[in-house]
Amino acid sequence: xxxxxxxxxxxxxxxxxxxxxxxxxxxxxxxxxxxxxxxxxxxxxxxxxxxxxxxxxxxxxxxxxxxxxxxxxxxxxxxxxxxxxxxxxxxxxxxxxxxxxxxxxxxxxxxxxxxxxxxxxxxxxxxxxxxxxxxxxxxxxxxxxxxxxxxxxxxxxxxxxxxxxxxxxxxxxxxxxxxxxxxxxxxxxxxxxxxxxxxxxxxxxxxxxxxxxxxxxxxxxxxxxxxxxxxxxxxxxxxxxx
Amino acid sequence: xxxxxxxxxxxxxxxxxxxxxxxxxxxxxxxxxxxxxxxxxxxxxxxxxxxxxxxxxxxxxxxxxxxxxxxxxxxxxxxxxxxxxxxxxxxxxxxxxxxxxxxxxxxxxxxxxxxxxxxxxxxxxxxxxxxxxxxxxxxxxxxxxxxxxxxxxxxxxxxxxxxxxxxxxxxxxxxxxxxxxxxxxxxxxxxxxxxxxxxxxxxxxxxxxxxxxxxxxxxxxxxxxxxxxxxxxxxxxxxxxxxxxxxxxxxxxxxxxxxxxxxxxxxxxxxxxxxxx
Numbered sequence: 001x002x003x004x005x006x007x008x009x010x011x012x013x014x015x016x017x018x019x020x021x022x023x024x025x026x027x028x029x030x031x032x033x034x035x036x037x038x039x040x041x042x043x044x045x046x047x048x049x050x051x052x053x054x055x056x057x058x059x060x061x062x063x064x065x066x067x068x069x070x071x072x073x074x075x076x077x078x079x080x081x082x083x084x085x086x087x088x089x090x091x092x093x094x095x096x097x098x099x100x101x102x103x104x105x106x107x108x109x110x111x112x113x114x115x116x117x118x119x120x121x122x123x124x125x126x127x128x129x130x131x132x133x134x135x136x137x138x139x140x141x142x143x144x145x146x147x148x149x150x151x152x153x154x155x156x157x158x159x160x161x162x163x164x165x166x167x168x169x170x171x172x173x174x175x176x177x178x179x180x181x182x183x184x185x186x187x188x189x190x191x192x193x194x195x196x197x198x199x200x201x202x203x204x205x206x207x208x209x210x211x212x213x214x215x216x217x218x219x220x221x222x223x224x225x226x227x228x229x230x231x232x233x234x235x236x237x238x239x240x241x242x
Numbered sequence: 243x244x245x246x247x248x249x250x251x252x253x254x255x256x257x258x259x260x261x262x263x264x265x266x267x268x269x270x271x272x273x274x275x276x277x278x279x280x281x282x283x284x285x286x287x288x289x290x291x292x293x294x295x296x297x298x299x300x301x302x303x304x305x306x307x308x309x310x311x312x313x314x315x316x317x318x319x320x321x322x323x324x325x326x327x328x329x330x331x332x333x334x335x336x337x338x339x340x341x342x343x344x345x346x347x348x349x350x351x352x353x354x355x356x357x358x359x360x361x362x363x364x365x366x367x368x369x370x371x372x373x374x375x376x377x378x379x380x381x382x383x384x385x386x387x388x389x390x391x392x393x394x395x396x397x398x399x400x401x402x403x404x405x406x407x408x409x410x411x412x413x414x415x416x417x418x419x420x421x422x423x424x425x426x427x428x429x430x431x432x433x434x435x436x437x438x439x440x441x442x443x444x445x446x447x448x449x450x451x452x453x454x455x456x457x458x459x460x461x462x463x464x465x466x467x468x469x470x471x472x473x474x475x476x477x478x479x480x481x482x483x484x485x486x487x488x489x490x491x492x493x494x495x496x497x498x499x500x501x502x503x504x505x506x507x508x509x510x511x512x513x514x515x516x517x518x519x
Contacts, residue, residue: 052411083405088455089279090464091404099401104413106397109462135459
C-alpha cells in the first residue's frame with residue numbers, strides 16, 4: 001500500500017447552524033486518482049476548501065503529508081470551478097499560468113528562467129501555447145479550464161485538486177481533460193470533484209460519495225442502487241466498457 | 243494654443259502646473275488601473291471625500307492641510323478596509339457613511355476656524371495654478387513611495403486582485419495587500435487633490451485607466467497607457483482652461499469624461515466591424 005498523503009479524520013463542518021459535513025473520514029493515498037461525487041449542496045466544495053486549508057474544520061483533523069516534495073510550498077495544486085474575474089481583466093494566458101509560481105516571497109516583475117521554462121512546458125502539455133498571448137477574457141470555457149489546470153501544474157505539485165473541472169466544457173474536451181489527468185495520476189495524487197459519476201468512474205481508482213456524510217467505493221463496485229441512495233432519486237445507469 | 247505655449251515659457255506657475263500634471267499622471271496611471279480592475283471606484287470616492295475631515299482639522303489646529311489630508315486618507319482607508327473585510331455585505335453603506343462623515347467633520351472644523359475662511363473651493367475642486375515647487379516635491383515623494391511599493395509587490399497585487407482564493411493558497415496575505423492597496427490609493431488621492439480637488443479625484447482615478455483597459459492585455463501595459471492618457475488629458479485641460487480662465491480641474495475632468503465616451507464608442511464600432519466582417 002502507498003503512503004497516506006491526506007488523512008481526514010472525523011471532520012465536521014457547519015455554516016452557522018447548518019451542518020454541511022458530518023464525521024467525514026477519508027485517507028487519500030499517494031498517486032491515487034480519487035473522485036468525489038455528490039448532488040448539489042452535498043458539501044463537495046466545502047470538503048475541498050477544508051483539504052486546501054482555506055477553512056478550518058469545526059471538529060476533527062486534516063493532516064497532509066508531504067514527503068516526496070522537496071520544496072515545502074505549493075505541494076497542492078488547485079483548479080477552482082470558477083474564477084470570479086471580469087472578462088476585461090488585463091492579463092494574458094501566459095501571465096495567468098505564471099501565477100502558479102507566485103508565493104509570498106516573489107518580489108518585483110521578473111520570473112526566473114526555470115519558472116518560465118516550467119510554465120512553457122505546462123502550456124505545451126495542455127496545448128495552450130498558441131494562445132499564450134491572448135487576453136484571458138477572450139477564451140472559451142474549455143480553453144480557460146486548460147489554463148487553470150496549467151496554472152495548477154506549473155509548480156509541480158504532488159497533489160492536484162480539481163473542483164468540477166468539466167462543468168463548462170463539451171464532451172470532447174471533457175474526455176481530453178480526463179485522459180490527461182489519468183496520465184498524470186501515475187505520479188501524482190489527484191482528487192477530482194464531479195457530479196457526473198457515470199463519466200468519472202471510467203477514469204478514477206476510487207469514488208467517494210458525499211452527501212453530508214461520506215461513503216467510499218472502489219470503482220468496480222458502483223451500482224445503480226448505490227447512486228439512488230446517494231442522490232435520493234432513481235438514476236439511470238449507463239454501462240461503459242474500457 | 244500659441245498663447246498658452248508663450249505663457250508656459252514665461253510663467254513659473256504654468257510650468258509648475260504642467261509638471262504637476264506629469265507627476266499626478268504617474269500615480270493616476272498605476273493606482274487608477276488597480277481601482278478599475280478591482281472595481282472599487284466608489285470606495286475610492288469614499289476615501290477621497292473623507293480627506294476633507296483631515297484638512298478641516300489641520301486648518302483648525304493651524305497645521306499643514308496636506309499633512310492633514312495624508313493622515314485622514316490613510317486612517318480612513320485602513321478603517322474602511324478593515325471594517326469591509328469583516329462586514330462585506332454592507333460595503334456600500336459603509337462607504338456612504340465614510341463619505342458623508344468625512345465631509346461633515348471637515349465642514350464643522352472649517353466653520354469653527356477663526357479668521358478669514360480658507361478657500362474651500364480649491365480643496366473641493368483643486369487649483370492647479372496655485373501649486374508651488376514645495377507641492378511638486380511632495381508629489382514626487384508620494385509618487386516614489388507608490389511606485390516602489392507597486393514595483394516590489396507587483397506579483398502579490400496581481401494575483402490577489404485577479405484570484406483572491408488562489409493567492410491565499412499560495413501563502414499570500416490577501417487582507418494585508420487589500421489594505422496596502424487602499425493606502426496606496428489614499429496617497430494617490432492626496433497627489434491628485436492638488437490637481438482637481440477631492441470631489442473630482444474619482445474621475446482621474448477611473449476614467450484614464452478605464453480607457454486604457456479597452457486596449458491592453460496586461461496590467462503593466464495598462465499602467466503605462468493610462469498614465470499617458472492621464473498626462474495628455476490633464477495638460478490639455480490646463481491649456482484649454484488657461485485663456486478663457488476656466489476652472490482647470492473641471493475642464494480636466496470633463497475632458498476625461500468626453501475622451502472616455504468617445505473611446506467606448508470607437509471601441510464599440512471596431513467590435514461591430516469585427517463581428518460583421
